[in-house]
Amino acid sequence: MKQPLRGWLLGLLLVPGFVQAQQKQTISGYVRDAATGENLIGVAVVHPSSGQGTATNTYGFYSLTLPASADSVRLVVSYLGYQKGRWAAPAKASQTHDFRLQPLSAELAGVEVVGSREEKIAQSTRMGTINVPITQIKTLPALLGETDVLKVLQLLPGVQSGGEGTSGLYVRGGSPDQNLILLDGTPVYNAAHLFGFFSVFNADALNNVELIKGGFPARYGGRLSSVLDISMKEGNMEKFHGEGAVGLIASKITLEGPIKKDTASFIFSARRTYIDILAQPLIKAGLSSENSSGSLGYFFHDLNGKLNWKISSRDRVYLSAYTGYDKFYSRIRDKYQDEDYNSNKAGLGWGNLTSALRWNRVLNNQLFLNTHLTYSKYQFNIGVEEESRNQGETDKFSLRYFTNIRDVSLKSDLDYLPSPDHYIRAGGQYILHSFKPGAIQAKGSVEAEALNSVAQLGAHEASLYAEDDYRVSERLKVNGGVRLNGFLVDGKLYPSLEPRLAARFLLTPEWAFKASYARTTQYIHLLANSGIGLPTDLWVPSTARVKPQRAQQLSVGAARTLRHHDQDYELSLEAYYKPMHNLIEYREGASFLGTTDSNWENQVTSGRGWAYGGEIFLQKKSGRTTGWIGYTLAWSERKFAALNQGRLFPFKYDRRHDASLVVIHKLKENLLLSGTWVYGTGNGVTLSEGRYRLGVYDQYDDFGPRNSYRMRAYHRMDLDLSHTKKKRWGEVVNSFSLYNAYSRKNPYFLYLREGRTDQNGNEVEKSSYRQISLFPIIPSFSKSFRF
Missing domain, CATH: 2.60.40.1120 (Carboxypeptidase-like, regulatory domain)
Known part of the structure; x- marks a missing residue:
């Protein structure tokens, strides 16, 4: 009796599950x-x-x-x-x-704006996440006609630029190093060309751009403020295709096509500026008139490449790479009497190299596996050489500064979709970091000296994560996950456990309440010399003395899709609060370049930060007129025991108000007008409140509280008119744009102009701060083509 009973009970437990599976x-x-x-x-x-x-x-x-x-x-x-x-x-x-x-059709596709997904904003659990279509990025006005992904992102609420014309991202009170910028899953450590005026991303080579400002899913880690996930195109598998553009300062070309139709494809893209080439005749003529010879110039270039191979119906392999470099060079030789001369050579260069090898496999109809091997490198070099000959004696001197960071990473991600109510992701990653924080070497005629040198430092970072996007009921949907990280450097282990939670609750079919919480850890730091203005910033790891940065972000908000006259509008309201710990800054007066101390840890101090505020975002996504309005009310503050006498002070890029307006209007099927207007509270600055002298020559400034003064407010309008002309072989787009259309004199920096006295010592003019502005109205023209 026991055996039949046991079998009956076992069948009772298993058969329903079996029937359900069937x-x-x-x-x-x-x-x-x-x-x-x-x-x-x-x-x-x-x-x-x-x-x-x-x-x-x-x-x-x-x-x-x-x-x-x-x-x-x-x-x-x-x-x-x-x-x-x-x-x-x-x-x-x-x-x-x-x-x-x-x-x-191209005309219809071209009017779409932010948000490429069909899912209604009220249905999604994600907060602070925006997709930006490449077609829209190419449509908006651009500085000197050069399309820039990062400048478009600066038009979104919660995202600010560092200054006039720059492409840096300051997201929800954070600094640029707190943004995880991924190109095909590979980190890009410096995303700037031309000292920040352009970004390294060539829009013609890109497929998808997604920015996450809060409510980070567990699959992302390593930064505190945002994730910018950029995917390159895979290459046209059907036919050969090309596009390019010629602008005032740069030209670019993109070619793609099948290696074997429906099986393998490629894409290659190149971009280069040519101001240095065009200006060379004028530069050489000017030097010749002063009895000198040589050349000087500046350029940057980008190269993107990708191979895509469909091995089978279940397997696909991708190989992608990017390299970009900026270079300033000067080679001048002054001739004197007889055979005497003075020769100067100077060079300044920085750039990124990224590469990725990815393998996708469909394990079964519910399981998808992606394995990812990547390499990333950022380096900066500056060098000066001088040689002089005077009365038969030759003297030589050279100075070189260099720094770099390199990563090798192996990552594996698994997507599991057991039912429409669950989307489960899990995976792990290992990163081998290699840091060269910086070195200065001097070499004279007789001897060489290492003024400041830091040995290369390695670190190991590993992480595991799991998350589930779970529809609990028709009203409630939750994305919950956890991330476990570990960072090992010089025998010191820093573990961290990061819970992530995001939820949306449908108050009505159209209105959703949303909330999210994320704990994040950042193991690498960026030391910025704010007064230098060059990419001499140093990437350094956490050490036994310098702890990892940590933050928590809590966000709440509401979202709704509005419909008016058969047109859809999406409205989102979000408020956030983000405390940050273990932030680092240089001590007062310290600079890694200006000291013979080889240990950068002696030059920094740590502190805390707070960022909080609210954002409003209203966008229209279809029709002849599209665009959005964004507004941010925000505070960002810092507190360091060794800075500002230990008192709370505003972050340099603390902006109380930030607003943007973007409009794209299709005048005709082939004529598109777009415009943007931005407004922002002025940046905080530290100014001298008085001066005093000790003796005859020594003069000292008495500076006020850190960042306690504000520059004037920033506002600017840009316009662009684009005309598309069809050809037998493709199409040509002519674009005319105006940057700073009403020529607003926006502040770039302030300097102190000394007062003047007359011969009797009477004050004629008081000392005062004067504003330097960078860009007036700048017209530009570009011609792009597709075939």
Whole structure:
């Protein structure tokens, strides 16, 4: 009797589960652009009968498990800028189907703005996350006609620029080193060209741009303020294609096409400035008139490349690389009497190198695996050489400063979609860091001396994460996860446990309340010499004396999709609070370049920071007129025991008010007008409140509290008019733009102008601070083409 009873009980437990499994059916596959074969990210895949759905991942893969149907199953796929895709087939327990979506016409696709996903803003659990379509980035006005991804992101609420024309990102009270910038999953440590006026990203080579300001999913870690996840194009698998542009300061070209149709493809993109080449005749003529010879100039270049190989229906391999470099050079030789001369050579260069090898495998119709091997390097070099000959004697001197950071990383991510109510992600990563914080070497005619040198330092970083996007009920959806990190340097281990939680609750079908919490840890620091203005900033690791930066961010908000005259508007309101610990700054008067102390740890001090505020974002995503309005009310403060007498002070880029307006209007099918207007409270500065003398020559300033004065408010309008002309071989777009259209004299920095006295010592003019402005109104023209 015991055996039959035991079997009956076992059957009672297992059969319902078995029957339930048999009553499920799973459809999986990829969603791609029909014209190029490019995988599409974030596409909504919906089962209309049940209302259940999912979205494609970073590689265009989807999986949807549904209750069994007696006859057939039908799916609808939708993505902004593309015609809807539909598919129906007899019901099976497991089947695959790849969608190929047809793009809308170029004119219609060109008017789309922020937000490439079809999912309504009220439905998503994510907060502070914005997708920026590349078509929109190319449409907006640009400085000197050079399209810039980072400058478009500065138009979003909660994101600020560092100063006039610069491409730095200051997100929710954080500093630039607190942004994790990923290009095809590989970190980019310095995203600036031309001392910050342009970014390193060539928009023609990019496929997707996503910015996360808060509510970070567990799969991201290593920074406190934001994640900028940028994906390169994969290369056209259908036919050869090219595009490029010629502007005032730079030209670029992008070529892509199939190596083997529907199996392998490539993309290659190059960009270079040419001011140095155009100016050389004038420079040489000017030197010759002063009995000198030589040359000087500046340029930057970018190269992007990617190979994409579909090994099988389940396996795909990608190999991508990027290199970019800025270089300033000066070689001048002054001739004197007889054979005497003076020769000077100077060089300043910095750049990034990234590479990534990725392997995707569909393990089964619910499991997707991505394995990622990456290499990243950032380096900075500055050198000066001088040689002189006087009465037969030759003297030589050289000085060199260099710094770099290198990473090698192995990462594996697993996506598991057991049902429409769960999207589970898990994975791990190992990073080997190598730091060269900086070195100065001097060499004379007789001897060489290392003025300041720091040995190369290695560090190990490892992490594990798991998260689940879980629909608890029709009203409540939660994204919960945890991230475990460890950082080992010089025998010191820093572990951290980071819980992540985001939730949305539908108050009504259109209104959603959202909240998120994230704890983050950053193991690397950026030492910035604010007074230098060059990329001499040093990347340094946490050590036994310098602890990792830590932060917590709590966000609450509401979101709604509004509909007016058959047009959709999306409104989001968010408030955030972010305390930060173990931030580091140089001590008063300290600078790594200005000391013979070889230990940078002796030059820094640590402290705390607080950032809090609110953001409003209203955007219109379709129709002839599109755009958005963004407004931020924010505070960002710091407190260091060794700075400002230990008192609280505003962060340099603390801005009380920040507003932006973006409008894109299609005048005709081939004529597009776009404009932006920005306003921001002036940056904080530290000014002298008085001067005193000791003796005849020694003069000292009595500075006031740190960043206690404000520069004038910043505001600017940019305009762009683009005309598209169809050709037999493709199309040509002529763009005319105005930067700073009403020529506002915005502050760049302040300097103290000394007062004047007459011959009797009477004061004629008092000392006062004067403003230096950088850019007046700047017209520019560019011509781009596609074939």
